[in-house]
Amino acid sequence: MYQNMSGLAAQSNLSVIDLRSDTVTQPSPAMRAFMMDAEVGDDVYGDDTTINALEAKTAALLGKEAGLFLPSSTMSNLAAMMAHTRRGEEIIVGRGYHIFKYEAGGSSVLGGAFPYPLEVALDGGLEPNDIDAAIKPDDPHFPMSRVLSLENTHTGQAVSLDRINACLDVADTHGLTKHLDGARFFNAITKLGISPTDLASRFDSINICLSKGLGAPVGAVLVGSTSTIAAARRWRKMLGGGMRQAGLIAAAGIYALDNNVRRLQDDHDRAATLANELTALNKFKVTYQANQTNMVYIEPAAKDIEPLRQHLGQRGINMGGGSPVRIVMHLDIDDDGLTRIIDGFKSYYG
Ligand SMILES: Cc1ncc(COP(=O)(O)O)c(C=O)c1O
Structure with a gap:
């Protein structure tokens, strides 16, 4: 469950978007x-x-x-x-x-x-x-x-x-x-x-x-x-x-x-948007229940996990491990970051 920063995202010139947890945020x-x-x-x-x-x-x-x-x-x-x-x-x-x-x-x-x-x-x-x-x-x-x-x-x-x-x-x-x-x-x-x-x-x-x-x-x-x-x-x-x-x-x-309490709704809204976009791709199972807050769970095919992680990593996006893979929204992911994440998935499966 707990996976280190892959290094891939860190190698990218883009600011890193870390999807593993809401514990990864930097103090502003x-x-x-x-x-x-x-x-x-x-x-x-x-x-x-x-x-x-x-x-x-x-x-x-x-x-x-x-x-x-x-x-x-x-x-x-x-x-x-x-x-x-x-x-x-x-x-x-x-x-x-x-x-x-x-x-x-x-x-x-x-x-x-x-x-x-x-x-x-x-x-x-x-x-x-x-x-x-x-x-x-x-x-x-x-x-x-x-x-x-x-x-x-x-x-x-x-x-x-x-x-x-x-x-x-x-x-x-x-x-x-x-x-x-x-x-x-x-x-x-x-x-x-x-x-x-x-x-x-x-x-x-x-x-x-x-x-x-x-x-x-x-x-x-x-x-x-x-x-x-x-x-x-x-x-x-x-x-x-x-x-x-x-x-x-x-x-x-x-x-x-x-x-930072009043902004948690933003994380929930972005998780909902992400879940909708990933579901619409129709490439893997997406779990986002009605009572979900800031987390989306995905189950890409085993053959896709590593290539997908590499693909996202090259775009500065750090996807964690585990099965299902947990994607977490937090205060270091803004709307531009969300767009980058969605684009990253779309371009892999596109
Ligand atoms: C529900 C829950 N309780 C407790 C903890 C423990 O938190 P900490 O890492 O601050 O010890 C976590 C950490 O992820 C958690 O998710």
Whole structure:
């Protein structure tokens, strides 16, 4: 899934259009200037006013008591899981969700929690009945079911509030703690046309990533109750994530929340246009569901993958690997970039 820059696109004289992920964006000149001006202090002493401001801002936006700045969403999710569970307790999670699949098993290796994966439905959500069936009775044979961990967006799909609420209803019935991996939370609410608190209100903790669609170079914020965040802060320290004058990078998060949320619709619109254009080529399968945000999935014939990658690379376009191939729109792809991408595909198949 994770593929290095092919070098092909880098060799082209054109500015590189990187389709692999929304994590590839460069901090804009305005974001860099804002970072340079940040007031900083030693955050382990609580002295970094920029970090304090980012944490408070994110918590307020999502209607939670407190926030915690972390270096990555992986650490944010892990600190949340460690705050919510004790050894031998169980986290119910989607099989394809990042926490289960792509975080190196951290919550079980480091947290001692037991993940119980459920199949993810076609819309990116979980089935309430599956959650209900997965929750264990209090019996010494079983781990103690403790957390339900959802993800929105998942593979770029915005899971509807109805689906989320149906899952949370089951969790509430059994007294589970509810976590949301909202690495792309703002893509989700933009697509769903709802407010941050509409999605956040019923969760005990939410991870927000700053370095994906929001375009900051690094960082995540975990929000939740004062006690949850205090526990996560202790785990962050143990995980090596207690940073010092990190307001320099937290400033990018403040800039991103102020400037880059409202433009996410542009990414979604470009993904929709791209999906339509690629579908119209009629050369390979294109997957772009109605609840999709900024990602398009394509399945070129195996014989075409490498030549197509070369062809695009010569035009300064870096297409990732995997099957299907994921194409992601982000703030470093404007309308001209989109035209170049469409032309690149058309000229290969033309
Ligand atoms: C849904 C989701 N959660 C968490 C992460 C982890 O983010 P990070 O790379 O900041 O650790 C990712 C990264 O792609 C993600 O897609």
